[in-house]
Amino acid sequence: MAAALIPDRPLRIGLTGGIGSGKSTVAAMLAAHGAWVIDTDALARELTAPRGAALAPIAERFGADMVGPDGALDRARMRARVFADPAAKAALEAILHPMIRQLTQARAAAGPPDAVRVFDVPLLVESGRWREQVHRILVVDCRVETQVERVMRRNGWPESQVRAVIAAQASREARRAVADAVILNDGIGLEALQAEVDAVWSRWVSD
CATH class of the missing domain: 3.40.50.300 (P-loop containing nucleotide triphosphate hydrolases)
Structure with missing residues (x-):
């Protein structure tokens, strides 16, 4: 655009x-x-919370151990992984960024018109x-x-x-x-x- x-x-x-x-x-x-504030970090957390839309593709790509006992993404484990491996970082972004963009547009459209x-x-x-x-x-x-x-x-x-x-x-x-x-x-x-x-x-x- x-x-x-x-x-x-x-x-x-x-x-x-x-x-x-x-x-x-x-x-x-x-x-x-x-x-009307759209917080993209909050959207990422929503996508990786228990039953979040990004959890299944993340588990498929990185392994089920990336999902913690609480059913959410193990952020500390994932952070360590992507900092150590640029390819892993790119793979995570390929999963999350399109979802975040879609949610961002939806939340922006949902706000008060003016x-x-x-x-x-x-x-x-x-x-x-x-x-x-x-x-x-x-x-x-x-x-x-x-x-x-x-x-x-x-x-x-x-x-x-x-x-x-x-x-x-x-x-x-x-x-x-x-x-x-x-x-x-x-x-x-x-x-x-x-x-x-x-x-x-x-x-x-x-x-």
Whole structure:
């Protein structure tokens, strides 16, 4: 879909940021403004939850031991597998990405007709296809050291694991290069972050 073919309204915003950047907090703030948020990570979790549509093809491709005792994808086991094997990563993406795209379109269509659509996409830059599907891209950015500290505190991961995830994602520079606006979420509190989000909303939506 070419950018020129996207209807002028409702506004479509692509939201992205590295792990630990605070992107989910920004998404919640945009939702409080009335945006209809489609979280592609949440869709991936839905597809790999118990009885999720992606479980059968994943088990067929990677083995039944990739499904945990709770009936959901063993995310830690799968994460270790795809980080160690680029072919496995490509195979997983070949299963999940078409399903996520289909669900994303369905959830976007289900929202209130006039609500701003916010597509919360961690791999927006890596996918290479979102620039032509949204009107604006908002990047939430912070220093790598801040990412590491936040994720270690939140997830309890060792530093090496956090840095491996960061290294596998697009660089800060690559994300900023596609951005129409950047929120630097580093060394600021929630009140200041809210002010930054409010300013972007006012500039893009309210004016």
